[in-house]
Amino acid sequence: MSEQRLIIEMGMGNDLHGMDYTKAAKRAIEDAFRHSSLPIFGVVEMPHEMMRVQVTVAVQEPDLLDLAALRATLPRGRAEVTAVHGGLNVPSGDETIVIAQASVEAFLPKQSGWSLKD
Template identity: 80%
Template sequence: MTEPQTEQRVIIEMGMGNDLHGMDYTKACVRAIEDAFRHSSLPLFGALKLSHEAMRVQVTVAVQEPEKVDVDALTATLPRGKAEVRAVFGGLNVPSGDETIVVAQASVEAFLPPQTGWRIKG
């Protein structure tokens, strides 16, 4: 017997951002999340008259020093849904003269409870 599906992922987008001066991991992560947003659109909410409040948004950001990321500040930048942000090891620190460029990666996923009247194949 299969367990009932509790959520359906309706979007996954990737983004990349950097901080050229200052080694600000949170700033690089904000830019990575914004980059992911620029690649996405969720017209199904209007088409199906769904509330954005039903959506859970899971953001994963990756940088070389995840403990330096202010995940609460990142969560506050997310415009819709119930947001969760976690920081993990990844990204790049690129030496550049006297400075280090911070490169962050972001994955933005949106989930909805199972819907009736339509179904996501997958």
């Protein structure tokens, strides 16, 4: 079944102390969520399970991400999380600040035969 992308949002998160890539990535995903709302589900009475959520997270050490923990932060839909190289490691004295970037995309099966309610 083909899909249509309904939304794409970007977010940024960081971990100032501890070099925890997963913590920074969770914050980036949460930041992206704060920029979006999907009222379409209530308007067309569609279950959230119809939505596929694709999250791409970029950090300097993608192999250190806990993808299952990141997937667990996604409140709705069928979640997929992919890690890629990106983000930043910023030296700060004797510590390193970790900056993560996230793209959150929501997809629905192609829709036809309905219109928005009044």
